[in-house]
Amino acid sequence: MCPLGCTDIGLAVLAMYFRLYEDWNGGWDLGKWLCLIVNIFDGMLCMASMCNLYTLVLERYLDVCRPFLHMKIRNWTIAVILTLCWLAPIALWSAMLLSAWHVIGIEDLVGCVTESACPLLLNITASMVVTTGTFWIFSVLMILPMVLKSFTIWLAYMNSIVNPFLYYIFNQQVKMAFKNSVRSKGERHEDLNTI
Template sequence: MENSSLAWPGNDNASLPIELPSCATLRSQISRISLYAFLSVGTGCTVVGNFLVVLSISYFKQLQSPTNSFVLSLAVADCLVGLLVMPFSMIRTVEGCWYFGPLFCRLHSSLDVMLCTASIFHLSCIAFDRYYAVCNPLVYSLKMSNSHVALLIAICWTVPMLISFGPIMLDLHVADVDIFIPSDVCVFLVSRVYAVMASLVAFYLPMAVMLVAYWKIFKAAKRQAKQISAMESQMAAGVGKDSSKKKRHRNTMKREGKAAKTLGIIMGVFLIFWMPFFTVNIVDPFIEYTTEGVVWDVFLWLGYINSSLNPFLYGFFNRCFRRAFLMFLSCRVCLPGISSGMELSHS
């Protein structure tokens, strides 16, 4: 999502119309080249990393599960952020100017809000899915049937579209001030109502879902850890009658505990990188839009980085994804004998 890339002047004369100044490139050539290089790497990582997730789930049957249906759709949203949003935001951030006209500014803002919100919604759906898998496995197949997963994914795309393209293209989001914005400036000044409502729907409600789901998963993981400890004590005492069955059960609980830990790290990253933006997004209209442009730029790109990190988090913490990524990067999927149904959990 994006917001003003310029500082807003104090509203001492609210009855008078305000005109934003035309853009001006204030950075030196060296700093611009450095910024372009840094942000281009981030954009490239976002596209390549998420594209690898899409390829891996689409190609390998072992990765095609209800949870990974959400991961696949999340990767599509994050990949589109890297392709359609970040390049234009990068030019605006580095140059301080908007070269693409007012109509595309509104379209870019709509895509920005929609895709970033869709990414956040998918993360909450993944937490919801893991909650049933870990805490209520007996009803998991019922709650996460193909039809229910498809419905949740449809919601993850439809609601962000409704809160972005509709209000923005119809100018229902605009700040309650008389302002003239030059064609070479692309700012996203929103009313107090839109700032609060959009932030609640796009971030705070999904965050609440994720926090509740993770807390319940964390408690279940602690309970399972105690069961594992008790089971190991029994086995050490010589209770080995059904040792193979117990071992499989123990490994299953360990995997679920690891999944809970991974989800917690993903959630922590999510909160660290998106919380600053949405906090300022709500506060700024109530302080007369006085937040500095550099603050918006930093917080906005922190949010984008979340889209860059998601595929790497899955790659580092999931052995199957890690092996699938390596196979694509080394072009091993093109070798004879490599099929989409091959086992990914072993080296």
């Protein structure tokens, strides 16, 4: 919980404050370098927040659904995962924005838009890298166990529905036993009616 809170507080202080300043002033007048730094913190802290949130969700899932596996997780494993939740976004966003890789192919748009503003613009490749790394992979990992569980349950239900018909159609012994069972019940009813 603490790392998630730290990322959210960091986002409020290091990014939202400057975005609010930009909106209130009707533009950006704090220079290009501060804009770059704010954009790095904005992207980095949003990504770190999402990674920490996914880690928290995974930890809760293991605690509730797989308690024996959860008990085996060591403190150093948690420390490594939380460190990666911070280092990966720092490395990605710093490298991407400092190298200007995120604006390759959209330089004209960036030049036009950033004269009096500080938007965080990403080309398609950078957008795909960021959304895949922070949203799609984790979403699939969280949704997949639920889908597999539901699929497995319904597969078992379908098996239970189809099995009696398959046994009756393909197994002569089951067919004879079923017919004998129906006949003997019919004979018992006739016997009861005659009494």
